[in-house]
Amino acid sequence: xxxxxQITRRNMLGATAGLIATAALRPATASAxxxxxxxxxxxxxxxxxxxxxxxSMIIHTPTTIETKRSAIGSSIITPSDRLFIRNxxxxxxxxxxxxxxxxxxxxxxxxxxxxxSVADLKQMGFETMAAVLQCSGNxxxxxxxxxxxxxxxxxxxxxxxxxxxxxxxxIKALGGVSTGMIYMTGTGGEKLPAGIDPxxxxxxxxxxxxxxxxxxLAWEMNGEPMPLAHGGPLRLIVPGxxxxxxxxxxxxxxxxxxxxxxxxxxxxxxxxxxxxxGDPTQPAVWTMDAKSxxxxxxxxxxxIKAGQVQIKGVALGALEEVAKVDVSLDGGANWQPARLVGxxxxxxxxxxxxxxxxxxxxxYLVSTRVTTKSGVQQVxxxxxxxxxxxxxxxxxxxxxxxxx
Amino acid sequence: xxxxxQITRRNMLGATAGLIATAALRPATASAxxxxxxxxxxxxxxxxxxxxxxxSMIIHTPTTIETKRSAIGSSIITPSDRLFIRNxxxxxxxxxxxxxxxxxxxxxxxxxxxxxSVADLKQMGFETMAAVLQCSGNxxxxxxxxxxxxxxxxxxxxxxxxxxxxxxxxIKALGGVSTGMIYMTGTGGEKLPAGIDPxxxxxxxxxxxxxxxxxxLAWEMNGEPMPLAHGGPLRLIVPGxxxxxxxxxxxxxxxxxxxxxxxxxxxxxxxxxxxxxGDPTQPAVWTMDAKSxxxxxxxxxxxIKAGQVQIKGVALGALEEVAKVDVSLDGGANWQPARLVGxxxxxxxxxxxxxxxxxxxxxYLVSTRVTTKSGVQQVxxxxxxxxxxxxxxxxxxxxxxxxx
Numbered sequence: 001x002x003x004x005x006q007i008t009r010r011n012m013l014g015a016t017a018g019l020i021a022t023a024a025l026r027p028a029t030a031s032a033x034x035x036x037x038x039x040x041x042x043x044x045x046x047x048x049x050x051x052x053x054x055x056s057m058i059i060h061t062p063t064t065i066e067t068k069r070s071a072i073g074s075s076i077i078t079p080s081d082r083l084f085i086r087n088x089x090x091x092x093x094x095x096x097x098x099x100x101x102x103x104x105x106x107x108x109x110x111x112x113x114x115x116x117s118v119a120d121l122k123q124m125g126f127e128t129m130a131a132v133l134q135c136s137g138n139x140x141x142x143x144x145x146x147x148x149x150x151x152x153x154x155x156x157x158x159x160x161x162x163x164x165x166x167x168x169x170x171i172k173a174l175g176g177v178s179t180g181m182i183y184m185t186g187t188g189g190e191k192l193p194a195g196i197d198p199x200x201x202x203x204x205x206x207x208x209x210x211x212x213x214x215x216x217l218a219w220e221m222n223g224e225p226m227p228l229a230h231g232g233p234l235r236l237i238v239p240g241x242x243x244x245x246x247x248x249x250x251x252x253x254x255x256x257x258x259x260x261x262x263x264x265x266x267x268x269x270x271x272x273x274x275x276x277x278g279d280p281t282q283p284a285v286w287t288m289d290a291k292s293x294x295x296x297x298x299x300x301x302x303x304i305k306a307g308q309v310q311i312k313g314v315a316l317g318a319l320e321e322v323a324k325v326d327v328s329l330d331g332g333a334n335w336q337p338a339r340l341v342g343x344x345x346x347x348x349x350x351x352x353x354x355x356x357x358x359x360x361x362x363x364y365l366v367s368t369r370v371t372t373k374s375g376v377q378q379v380x381x382x383x384x385x386x387x388x389x390x391x392x393x394x395x396x397x398x399x400x401x402x403x404x
Numbered sequence: 405x406x407x408x409x410q411i412t413r414r415n416m417l418g419a420t421a422g423l424i425a426t427a428a429l430r431p432a433t434a435s436a437x438x439x440x441x442x443x444x445x446x447x448x449x450x451x452x453x454x455x456x457x458x459x460s461m462i463i464h465t466p467t468t469i470e471t472k473r474s475a476i477g478s479s480i481i482t483p484s485d486r487l488f489i490r491n492x493x494x495x496x497x498x499x500x501x502x503x504x505x506x507x508x509x510x511x512x513x514x515x516x517x518x519x520x521s522v523a524d525l526k527q528m529g530f531e532t533m534a535a536v537l538q539c540s541g542n543x544x545x546x547x548x549x550x551x552x553x554x555x556x557x558x559x560x561x562x563x564x565x566x567x568x569x570x571x572x573x574x575i576k577a578l579g580g581v582s583t584g585m586i587y588m589t590g591t592g593g594e595k596l597p598a599g600i601d602p603x604x605x606x607x608x609x610x611x612x613x614x615x616x617x618x619x620x621l622a623w624e625m626n627g628e629p630m631p632l633a634h635g636g637p638l639r640l641i642v643p644g645x646x647x648x649x650x651x652x653x654x655x656x657x658x659x660x661x662x663x664x665x666x667x668x669x670x671x672x673x674x675x676x677x678x679x680x681x682g683d684p685t686q687p688a689v690w691t692m693d694a695k696s697x698x699x700x701x702x703x704x705x706x707x708i709k710a711g712q713v714q715i716k717g718v719a720l721g722a723l724e725e726v727a728k729v730d731v732s733l734d735g736g737a738n739w740q741p742a743r744l745v746g747x748x749x750x751x752x753x754x755x756x757x758x759x760x761x762x763x764x765x766x767x768y769l770v771s772t773r774v775t776t777k778s779g780v781q782q783v784x785x786x787x788x789x790x791x792x793x794x795x796x797x798x799x800x801x802x803x804x805x806x807x808x
Contacts, residue, residue, distance in 0.1 A: 053628075073627030075532055075565035077481055082627065123712045126758045128479055128746030161479035161746075223477025223486065224457075308527045342532030342565075345747045354530045 048091050049229045056082045060150045063087040067155035070298035074312065076342050076352055077130065078158030080222045083230070086135045086156060088203050088264065089190040091229050092249060096191065100225065100233035103189075105217065109255030111175025118219055118233050124173060125165035127216055130345035131239035132159050132316045133246060136269055136285045139391030145274065147388030154293045154397070159314070159350045162237045164218030167253070177209065181255035184212050186236045189249035199262050205245050205269075206259035207286055211238050214348070217250065239348035240319045242288050242390065244269055259284070272386040288318040290378045291392035292325055292353070292370040297401055304403045306361045311338075315370035315378075316350040323373045325353040331365035331398060332380075338368070359403045367398040452495050453633045460486045464554045467491040471559035474702035478716065480746050480756055481534065482562030484626045487634065490539045490560060492607050492668065493594040495633050496653060500595060504629065504637035507593075509621065513659030515579025522623055522637050528577060529569035531620055534749035535643035536563050536720045537650060540673055540689045543795030549678060551792030558697045558801070563718070563754045566641045568622030571657070581613065585659035588616050590640045593653035603666050609649050609673075610663035611690055615642050618752070621654065643752035644723040646692050646794065648673055663688070676790040692722040694782045695796035696729055696757070696774040701805055708807045710765045715742075719774035719782075720754040727777045729757040735769035735802060736784075742772070763807045771802040 045054050046062040056071035065085040072078060097103065101119040116124070134157035141151030150156075167184075171177060188203035216237040219226055226232030231248025238245045244264070259265050259280070269285040270278035292315035297304045315325045321344070326335035338353035353368075370378045382393040391397075449458050450466040460475035469489040476482060501507065505523040520528070538561035545555030554560075571588075575581060592607035620641040623630055630636030635652025642649045648668070663669050663684070673689040674682035696719035701708045719729045725748070730739040742757035757772075774782045786797040795801075 074530070074567040074624055075627035077565060077627060079627040080483070123714060125760070126478070126714045126716060126745055128756060130747055161481060163478040163746075220478055223479035223481060223483040310527060310530045312530060341530055342567075343534055343747070343749045343753070345749070349747070352532060356529070 048093075049085055051081060051227075052085070053079075053081045058153075058155065060152075063090070064150040064152075066152055067158065068298075069154050069293075070296055072155065072158070072295050072314065074295075074341075074352060076159055076345060076349065077161055077222060080224065080227065080230075083133070083158040083160065084135065084156045085229055086150075086243060087229070087248070088244070089188070089192070089201065092189070092191060094228065097228065097233060097249075100219075103233040105234060105250060106252050107170065107174060107254075108252065109178050109181050110171055111178060114174055116170070121165050121170065121217055121234070122219065125169040126163070127166045128161060128163045129214070129216060129237070129239060129348065130159060130161050131237060131348035132157060132288070132318075132350050133243055134158075134288055134316075136242040136244050136389045137387065139291075139393075139397065140388035142393075142396040143382075143384050143388050143391055144396070145384045145388075147274070147384065147386060149387055154295075156243075159345070161222050161345075162216055162218040163220035164216040164234075164237070167212050167215040167217060167236075170217065171212065177212075177255045180257055182209050183207065183256045183259055184209055184215070184238075185254045185256045185260050186245075186247035186250050187252040187254070188247050189251035202262050203244075203247060203264055204260045204262040205247060205265055206256060207238055207241055207245050209255065211241060211245075211286075214239050217253070240287050242285055245286060269387075269389065271383070271389060274384060274386050276386055278386070285389045288316070289382075289390060289392040290318050290322075290370050290372050290376055291316055291397075292368040292378060292394070293397045294366055294368055294399055299399065299401075304359070304401060306359055306403050309357055309359045309403070311355045311357060311366060312341075313338075313353055313368050314350045315353055315368065317347060317370065317372040317376075319347070320376070321347045321373040322351040322370055323375075324371050325351070326369045326371070327353075327355040328367040328369075329357070329364045332367050332395065335369065361403050364401045364403065365398050366401055367394050369394045452497075453489055455485060455631075456489070457483075457485045462557075462559065464556075467494070468554040468556075470556055471562065472702075473558050473697075474700055476559065476562070476699050476718065478699075478756060480563055480749060480753065481565055481626060484628065484631065484634075487537070487562040487564065488539065488560045489633055490554075490647060491633070491652070492648070493592070493596070493605065496593070496595060498632065501632065501637060501653075504623075507637040509638060509654060510656050511574065511578060511658075512656065513582050513585050514575055515582060518578055520574070525569050525574070525621055525638070526623065529573040530567070531570045532565060532567045533618070533620060533641070533643060533752065534563060534565050535641060535752035536561060536692070536722075536754050537647055538562075538692055538720075540646040540648050540793045541791065543695075543797075543801065544792035546797075546800040547786075547788050547792050547795055548800070549788045549792075551678070551788065551790060553791055558699075560647075563749070565626050565749075566620055566622040567624035568620040568638075568641070571616050571619040571621060571640075574621065575616065581616075581659045584661055586613050587611065587660045587663055588613055588619070588642075589658045589660045589664050590651035590654050591656040591658070592651050593655035606666050607648075607651060607668055608664045608666040609651060609669055610660060611642055611645055611649050613659065615645060615649075615690075618643050621657070644691050646689055649690060673791075673793065675787070675793060678788060678790050680790055682790070689793045692720065693786075693794060693796040694721050694726075694774050694776050694780055695719070695801075696772040696782060696798070697801045698770055698772055698803055703803065703805075708763070708805060710763055710807050713761055713763045713807070715759045715761060715770060716745075717742075717757055717772050718754045719757055719772065721751060721774065721776040721780075723751070724780070725751045725777040726755040726774055727779075728775050729755070730773045730775070731757075731759040732771040732773075733761070733768045736771050736799065739773065765807050768805045768807065769802050770805055771798050773798045
């Protein structure tokens with residue numbers, strides 16, 4: 001059993017000490033990127049996502065595909081063909097789905113339970129929202145303790161424009177949530193493998209009822225019908241909550257007294273101490289935390305020339321607006337405010353930031369730290385956990401840059 | 405010679421009178437869409453834009469391709485593969501361009517003239533801006549007088565996220581604009597046909613110097629390197645100005661005392677009275693006007709069922725924020741406020757709007773009218789001009805909807 005690594009405040013104060021302490025905490029980004037790069041070269045895009053931009057992606061497995069750090073773009077919204085893929089079960093085919101407008105969603109745990117088609121939902125309301133979609137395990141590969149699971153770096157995240165109907169509008173039309181319900185439980189419509197207890201494999205997640213307020217039933221992503229690989233015809237978007245809670249191919253939305261007994265909720269996606277199995281007494285992986293990282297310069301985009309350099313990145317407040325982002329070039333000893341760039345797409349979106357610096361030749365350890373509107377600051381260290389979820393540590397996300 | 409059609413205020417006041425007057429002013433949308441639809445079926449996408457979503461496009465010619473009204477999506481930003489195409493000269497090939505980062509831009513009419521590569525520019529600054537790109541002739545096909553040129557309906561427009569360096573930052577680094585300059589003149593890098601006076605064909609446009617303030621030299625569009633078909637490696641974005649002023653493949657940016665003598669400026673893109681040729685005494689086609697239209701329901705998306713209907717559309721303030729959008733179902737006799745939907749991407753972007761209505765069977769003439777922050781209201785009628793530029797009339801953009 002590995003122990004979470006402790007770092008003292010004192011380590012972080014001196015530039016040199018901070019740099020050394022930080023460097024010791026994680027594998028060099030360069031070698032991590034080499035792994036990623038060889039993974040990309042080794043495997044072609046699987047056919048269900050053949051429309052992705054292959055040069056932008058790191059293919060870990062056919063169902064775990066991340067965006068290269070430098071390929072996320074600088075337009076806030078992540079292009080659909082560069083957005084990461086993480087499916088717990090194989091995506092249905094177009095033949096499995098048939099007419100997308102005929103896809104059915106049953107709604108339970110409300111005064112008047114009802115089943116709606118996507119066509120029905122499209123006439124019940126209309127909302128568009130930008131929100132970060134981030135795999136619960138994004139940044140797992142940056143934890144020093146080598147937790148099991150896909151070694152995501154920064155690219156299992158994107159900022160997406162979602163269009164659909166607000167869950168609250170649909171529920172209002174059904175007379176409201178039944179008394180005593182405290183969870184919103186969504187069930188995915190993936191075909192389940194035969195001969196296995198459905199509860200062991202179904203993608204069914206419960207989130208606190210309050211998450212309903214800003215949730216969407218979305219049929220469109222970035223201006224196009226929701227791709228099957230991303231959960232079309234209909235996906236539950238729970239902004240501020242990590243990827244797994246945003247149920248793809250949603251076929252049932254239930255307001256419930258208890259969390260689902262599905263393994264993916266009961267024992268999966270739990271913040272389990274290292275060396276322990278998941279169980280329902282441990283915190284569920286629900287909301288994301290404030291987090292930031294640089295996208296350029298990036299170890300995967302070649303050598304950096306001395307002179308004026310635009311240090312760019314993205315920062316999410318997770319549940320509230322980004323107020324500011326600070327950047328350090330010396331592993332956290334000294335910080336300078338970055339400039340936020342481009343329109344503010346709302347509290348669930350991320351912001352872009354830039355710090356323009358004249359860099360001399362040398363080695364820099366670049367760290368970024370976001371502060372939200374209410375003053376929440378990105379944590380220095382995330383608690384490492386058995387499955388490596390919710391890594392939002394600015395230390396673990398620091399990047400070594402060589403300027404020549 | 406056709407005379408601009410006059411409509412009196414009195415015509416517009418009574419519901420019936422308004423409906424009849426409006427209907428008389430323009431061809432039925434259904435038949436216009438049929439023309440568009442058969443154009444689409446008849447021609448395949450040209451190879452330089454084979455990556456466009458063919459089902460979403462109306463192919464007028466290989467260099468004039470519009471987005472179907474209903475295909476613009478509901479995510480504010482228009483997906484690149486659905487964005488319209490309008491090129492005055494054939495787009496260069498990748499072989500013509502070579503290394504995109506080595507593309508050169510010369511800057512003249514400043515204290516210290518200089519030539520920069522795209523790689524240089526990328527280290528000089530970083531801005532991201534959402535702005536509507538709209539062909540000067542968008543809506544030409546909705547003018548009643550059948551002006552010559554491509555019969556664009558609503559789809560020669562999109563809202564795009566642009567990333568690049570602010571022109572003002574580059575100019576500041578070069579010591580500012582030389583004294584006495586009153587235009588910003590951009591020259592496109594298209595290969596010119598041999599044996600023709602270059603001034604007759606070059607895409608070179610002058611805009612008032614003030615347009616510099618918010619202009620970008622952009623290398624990225626919607627999170628991906630600027631496609632060649634849209635002006636990559638480098639495009640001048642002049643927000644609030646119609647498409648032709650946003651120079652593709654920009655190779656020279658000059659601050660000048662006079663407007664360019666290129667035909668595309670001197671006699672082209674002028675607001676010429678019907679029956680007259682363009683000349684420099686006529687107003688240049690520069691800034692766009694406040695404008696709106698519905699995207700759904702659309703004549704190209706099939707029959708509409710009676711019941712709750714989401715009437716959706718887009719509205720641009722052109723040079724300032726959208727304050728409100730009103731919708732009429734009776735040709736302008738009665739108006740109801742629509743709801744603005746989704747994040748506000750800034751004054752140069754468009755807003756989405758929706759009006760949720762319970763519609764009985766019947767025929768409706770749907771009109772939309774945007775009002776900007778300072779109180780500018782979308783015009784009832786645009787002055788029809790020889791080349792059918794800048795149609796922003798809410799009357800001409802009214803759409804007949806049949807509900808069964």
